[in-house]
Amino acid sequence: MITELAVERVEFTCGSCWHRWSVDYDVQRRVDDHGDEWEHFSYDNEPVPSPYTPQGAPACAYCGRRWVGHLVARRPVPLPDEADTYRSAVPSEGTHRPERHTAPMLHAADHPQPRAGTPAAPSSANHG
Secondary structure, eight states: EEOOOOOEEEEEEEEETEEEEEEEEEEEEEETTTSOOEEEEETTTTEEOOSSSTTTOOOOOOOOOOOOOEEEEEEEETTTTTOOOOOOOOOTSSSSSGGTTTOOOOOTSOOOBBTTEEEEEEOOGGOO
16 A cells, blocks of 8 residues: 655765766655555656665766765655545546647656755756
């Protein structure tokens, strides 16, 4: 059962060349049939290892080294069964917002990811 959905902004600082960048990940928390809790991360709709581990840390664009990220911001996404969640009925004929089937993928890297404390700073300006 899904217990939480969120978008987490993870910041990375390369300890070799000091390049800084951030990435937005979709995160699901689930409880399995044994009561154990699990986190599932995805980036651009693809499953990825946790960015908080050496195995899941993306490589630095400048030197290729990997450094574990740290959480700088998060946005919870309401679960569908929460009482205060707004909802809209979808017509059975499937004509409700048909453009959603052909809309381009909203990629996590299509826009500059801000650094913590500077919402408009592009990630490419963080090198150096």
